[in-house]
Amino acid sequence: MLLNRQLRLKTRPEGLVRREDFDLVEETTPEIAEGQTLVRVLYLSMDPTNRVWMTDKPQYMPPVAIGETMRGLGLGRVVASRSNHFAEGDLVQGLLGWQDYAVIDDKQAKQFAKLPSHPGVPLPTLLGACGFSGLTAYYGLTEIAPVQPGETLVVSAAAGSVGSIAGQIGKLKGARVVGIAGGADKCRYLTEELGFDAAVDYKAENWKQALAAATPDGVHVNFENVGGAVMRAVLGRMVNGGRVALCGLIANYNSNEKPSDDYSIIIVKRLTVRGFLAFDFPDSQRAASELVGWVRDGRIKAEETVAEGLPNAPVVLNRLFDGSHRGKLVLRVADDI
Amino acid sequence: MLLNRQLRLKTRPEGLVRREDFDLVEETTPEIAEGQTLVRVLYLSMDPTNRVWMTDKPQYMPPVAIGETMRGLGLGRVVASRSNHFAEGDLVQGLLGWQDYAVIDDKQAKQFAKLPSHPGVPLPTLLGACGFSGLTAYYGLTEIAPVQPGETLVVSAAAGSVGSIAGQIGKLKGARVVGIAGGADKCRYLTEELGFDAAVDYKAENWKQALAAATPDGVHVNFENVGGAVMRAVLGRMVNGGRVALCGLIANYNSNEKPSDDYSIIIVKRLTVRGFLAFDFPDSQRAASELVGWVRDGRIKAEETVAEGLPNAPVVLNRLFDGSHRGKLVLRVADDI
Numbered sequence: 001m002l003l004n005r006q007l008r009l010k011t012r013p014e015g016l017v018r019r020e021d022f023d024l025v026e027e028t029t030p031e032i033a034e035g036q037t038l039v040r041v042l043y044l045s046m047d048p049t050n051r052v053w054m055t056d057k058p059q060y061m062p063p064v065a066i067g068e069t070m071r072g073l074g075l076g077r078v079v080a081s082r083s084n085h086f087a088e089g090d091l092v093q094g095l096l097g098w099q100d101y102a103v104i105d106d107k108q109a110k111q112f113a114k115l116p117s118h119p120g121v122p123l124p125t126l127l128g129a130c131g132f133s134g135l136t137a138y139y140g141l142t143e144i145a146p147v148q149p150g151e152t153l154v155v156s157a158a159a160g161s162v163g164s165i166a167g168q169i170g171k172l173k174g175a176r177v178v179g180i181a182g183g184a185d186k187c188r189y190l191t192e193e194l195g196f197d198a199a200v201d202y203k204a205e206n207w208k209q210a211l212a213a214a215t216p217d218g219v220h221v222n223f224e225n226v227g228g229a230v231m232r233a234v235l236g237r238m239v240n241g242g243r244v245a246l247c248g249l250i251a252n253y254n255s256n257e258k259p260s261d262d263y264s265i266i267i268v269k270r271l272t273v274r275g276f277l278a279f280d281f282p283d284s285q286r287a288a289s290e291l292v293g294w295v296r297d298g299r300i301k302a303e304e305t306v307a308e309g310l311p312n313a314p315v316v317l318n319r320l321f322d323g324s325h326r327g328k329l330v331l332r333v334a335d336d337i
Numbered sequence: 338m339l340l341n342r343q344l345r346l347k348t349r350p351e352g353l354v355r356r357e358d359f360d361l362v363e364e365t366t367p368e369i370a371e372g373q374t375l376v377r378v379l380y381l382s383m384d385p386t387n388r389v390w391m392t393d394k395p396q397y398m399p400p401v402a403i404g405e406t407m408r409g410l411g412l413g414r415v416v417a418s419r420s421n422h423f424a425e426g427d428l429v430q431g432l433l434g435w436q437d438y439a440v441i442d443d444k445q446a447k448q449f450a451k452l453p454s455h456p457g458v459p460l461p462t463l464l465g466a467c468g469f470s471g472l473t474a475y476y477g478l479t480e481i482a483p484v485q486p487g488e489t490l491v492v493s494a495a496a497g498s499v500g501s502i503a504g505q506i507g508k509l510k511g512a513r514v515v516g517i518a519g520g521a522d523k524c525r526y527l528t529e530e531l532g533f534d535a536a537v538d539y540k541a542e543n544w545k546q547a548l549a550a551a552t553p554d555g556v557h558v559n560f561e562n563v564g565g566a567v568m569r570a571v572l573g574r575m576v577n578g579g580r581v582a583l584c585g586l587i588a589n590y591n592s593n594e595k596p597s598d599d600y601s602i603i604i605v606k607r608l609t610v611r612g613f614l615a616f617d618f619p620d621s622q623r624a625a626s627e628l629v630g631w632v633r634d635g636r637i638k639a640e641e642t643v644a645e646g647l648p649n650a651p652v653v654l655n656r657l658f659d660g661s662h663r664g665k666l667v668l669r670v671a672d673d674i
Binding site: 058247258268273275276280 | 601
């Protein structure tokens with residue numbers, strides 16, 4: 001009998017997430033029936049969207065209900081199957097949840113992807129640069145706000161999982177790339193390790209002047225992950241007719257305050273602002289393969305911060321908001337089998 | 338010697354505009370020099386943008402300076418010319434300003450359009466349905482957020498100069514058109530006279546439920562003139578992937594409060610929000626001709642509210658914000674010569 005630990009939402013967090021906002025429940029993993037698959041969760045992707053799912057704000061999926069196992073993207077290994085969709089040993093990606101074992105019913109099989117093996121690409125990278133984080137960066141700069149050679153691209157949260165890949169894709173496409181990140185270390189990382197043309201430390205005094213100095217020709221494309229004051233400053237630097245790939249607004253996610261944004265800049269600068277979610281795009285295998293290729297040949301550097309232990313998930317998630325990680329933040333739940 | 342009255346900005350208005358915010362100055366019209374044209378101002382277009390130009394908020398042109406003659410779009414007749422660009426008797430449209438006579442220097446000649454004569458189309462209509470108001474509606478629904486047959490289009494400030502034309506263009510393009518306006522009279526006007534499929538009175542109780550009932554399939558395109566609570570309600574009804582032609586945010590223009598908008602709905606619904614200004618589009622003659630054709634053959638109904646007297650311009654402008662006009666609001670400065 002396998003034991004399954006589950007983190008179930010107990011109270012909707014205010015501000016940062018606390019362990020006490022979840023119940024850690026231990027149950028016997030049920031026997032799988034015909035048409036079901038049992039998956040051992042190996043890694044969980046720690047994403048800003050997890051924080052949104054804990055709230056009951058309007059969002060693109062229903063909020064996680066109180067008492068429900070926390071929703072989360074993960075990577076797992078099939079340990080038992082009575083399904084035609086998956087075989088024992090398959091690597092599976094999807095909303096496995098914050099638990100040790102997930103049961104996939106055939107009815108939901110389409111929501112889970114069987115990943116090909118990518119020798120030389122570590123599993124956490126399949127959740128990061130070669131997973132939805134990378135795909136988000138990829139679609140944002142190819143489909144939503146395609147960036148052209150010679151244009152200036154500004155990426156916020158640029159040392160994060162999506163931003164770090166977006167900036168590198170911008171460089172591959174011939175853009176001048178400026179990253180915004182918190183702290184001198186991250187800024188050095190962007191310019192010295194990832195090849196960004198400039199980096200702006202939003203925690204420094206006069207960061208707005210630094211942004212202006214780094215974007216002498218204005219900003220043509222903004223890949224936006226943050227919102228709030230950072231986004232307002234970038235929009236203020238945009239050229240007329242500029243494009244915004246609106247990926248995330250992490251500045252708002254921990255707050256119950258009403259955002260005080262202003263749409264008027266969109267008219268003043270004749271901007272095109274497009275919101276998007278990577279999983280709306282069909283044929284992600286092709287895009288993922290391109291990302292795998294770029295990672296393998298070193299044109300894109302993938303970095304992950306790996307935390308340990310399912311029970312820590314609620315507090316590990318906070319690291320997305322305190323800036324204490326770099327690249328993709330993942331949680332290791334179990335060793336691969 | 339011709340006397341020229343000018344309304345010069347004295348203080349930046351707070352809230353509604355007061356007569357005392359302007360100085361009414363009377364001067365002799367200067368002799369024109371070689372390369373200059375003298376234009377008698379006949380009609381002034383009363384536009385929300387006038388109100389914005391009185392503020393020092395960020396905007397698409399410099400604010401009008403204190404002491405400067407108020408900037409304003411107008412229609413005038415050339416009364417004297419020492420220029421190759423214009424001849425006596427020409428009808429001219431451009432930023433003639435809140436005054437009786439404007440002197441156009443050849444260096445600025447390109448900023449003024451010589452209008453062809455359109456028999457049967459009254460001059461105020463050339464500032465309204467066949468002028469920039471009509472062009473704004475036209476570009477919004479053809480270039481910025483093209484609306485497709487069978488889609489639902491929601492237009493705010495729908496009884497106004499731009500909205501009334503946008504809704505009628507939506508009908509010509511085969512859309513289901515829902516207008517939002519203030520008061521039962523205006524709503525009746527939209528459905529009974531302009532052919533809108535439904536109208537929602539935002540001053541009525543339960544108007545949000547009425548909007549929901551009028552958009553059972555959601556909203557595919559929003560032609561937005563208002564912002565604030567009206568826009569938030571419409572965005573809440575949009576389908577995933579919906580498009581917003583962001584034309585105006587009149588709800589904000591009289592207010593010094595910070596707007597409390599929220600960009601997150603743009604991600605949640607994967608919207609494309611595009612700001613635009615009609616005068617960015619080249620070749621407006623072609624579009625204007627199409628509008629003239631539609632007005633002449635009755636497919637688009639043009640309506641104007643004509644107020645009288647240059648000195649009244651500041652207070653007439655307020656009618657844009659108190660809802661006491663219908664269609665295009667213009668000010669008659671002088672009879673045509």
